[in-house]
Amino acid sequence: QSALTQPPSASGSPGQSVTISCTGTSSDVGGYNHVSWYQQHPGKAPKLMIYDVSKRPSGVPDRFSGSKSGNTASLTVSGLQAEDEADYYCASCAGINNVLFGGGTKVTVL
Amino acid sequence: EVQLVESGGGLVQPGGSLRLSCKASGFTFSSHGIHWVRQAPGKGLEWVSYIASSTTTIYYADSVKGRFTISRDNAKNSLFLQMNSLRDEDTAVYYCATSLGWFQFDSWGQGTLVTVSS
Numbered sequence: 001q002s003a004l005t006q007p008p009s010a011s012g013s014p015g016q017s018v019t020i021s022c023t024g025t026s027s028d029v030g031g032y033n034h035v036s037w038y039q040q041h042p043g044k045a046p047k048l049m050i051y052d053v054s055k056r057p058s059g060v061p062d063r064f065s066g067s068k069s070g071n072t073a074s075l076t077v078s079g080l081q082a083e084d085e086a087d088y089y090c091a092s093c094a095g096i097n098n099v100l101f102g103g104g105t106k107v108t109v110l
Numbered sequence: 111e112v113q114l115v116e117s118g119g120g121l122v123q124p125g126g127s128l129r130l131s132c133k134a135s136g137f138t139f140s141s142h143g144i145h146w147v148r149q150a151p152g153k154g155l156e157w158v159s160y161i162a163s164s165t166t167t168i169y170y171a172d173s174v175k176g177r178f179t180i181s182r183d184n185a186k187n188s189l190f191l192q193m194n195s196l197r198d199e200d201t202a203v204y205y206c207a208t209s210l211g212w213f214q215f216d217s218w219g220q221g222t223l224v225t226v227s228s
Contacts, residue, residue, distance in 0.1 A: 003154070034212035038155070045218040046147075046155065051210055089155050091213070097169040099213035101155045 004029065004090055006102035012080045013110045020105045022073040022090035028100050030071035034093040037066060037075045040104075041086045049088075050075060077107070085109045112136045112217040114206050119222030126196050126226070132189040132206035132219055140184035143167075143209035146191050148202035149221075156202070159191065160209065174200075196226045 005023040012018040022029065022037075029035055035053045038046035048057050050066035053073060063078045073092070077084050090102040118130040132144070146158040159180040160169045168180055179192040189206050203223050207215035 032212065034214060036210075036214040038215070045205055045220055046207075046215070047218070048210070048214070048216055051214045051216075052212075057216070091155070091157075091215070093212045093214075097160075098171075099157045101157070104154045 002100075004092060004100050004102035006088075006090060006105045008103070009106045009108065011108040011110055012077075014080055014082065016080050017076060017078045018080060018107060019074050019076045020088055020090075020107070022075070022092075022102050024071050024073075024092055024094075024100065026071060028071075028092040028094040029068065029073050032093040033068070035066065035068060035073040036091045037064075038089045038091065039084075039086045040089065046089065080109050082109050112208065114208070114217060114219030116204060116206055116219045116222035119204065119224045121225045121227065122196055123228050124197060124226055127192070127194045128196065128224060130191040130193065130204055130222060130224070132191075134187045134189070134206075137208070137217075139187040143211075144182065144189050145207045145209055145213075145215055146180065146189075146204060147207055147215060147218075148200075148204045148224075150199075150202040153202075157213065158204070160213070161189070193224070196224075198226050200224060201226045 037050040040046045053068045054066040113135045143162045161180045177195045203221040205221045207218045210216040
């Protein structure tokens with residue numbers, strides 16, 4: 001199975017919104033409502049930002065939102081802040097014993 | 111506060127073995143499934159293995175099946191990954207992460223670096 005497809009980069013000015021896509025197939029993103037998103041700053045561990053497509057863990061700002069349409073999931077960061085500059089990875093359940101990650105998107109705050 | 115601390119990484123020659131540990135605190139370890147996820151230098155994330163809370167269910171990625179063994183000691187709040195027949199492509203930072211269900215990863219450790227090189 002191939003990795004999920006994410007754009008390598010995305011950018012926006014402070015206060016603007018940026019949306020990152022994550023494209024898979026009907027065997028992963030399209031087949032399960034278990035897409036998650038992770039934020040990773042350089043040299044740090046990943047942090048869960050969104051799970052089950054659109055749910056936010058406690059402590060994650062509501063500027064972060066997730067959605068899904070067909071085989072493509074999306075993460076939107078509204079009201080961009082400097083600290084949002086990081087790599088973002090999507091992941092999707094791909095069966096009872098497998099998970100696929102996206103290749104990652106580097107978000108730059110201009 | 112949930113805390114996961116990995117250890118055991120280091121430099122090993124191809125074909126060698128290494129045992130990673132993940133010490134947990136701040137939550138009921140015995141009630142949670144746990145994953146190992148790795149990240150090669152400058153690359154993306156790759157799921158490695160999963161063990162259920164009671165060890166009845168264990169999964170491996172195809173890339174490590176037959177070479178790596180996951181285990182846990184609930185009495186010691188610890189998770190392990192025995193890695194044998196190591197290859198250059200196993201070089202990565204290895205993270206342990208708690209399971210949120212359906213292969214979603216909740217809390218993460220800081221990672222331990224494994225370098226396979228001659």
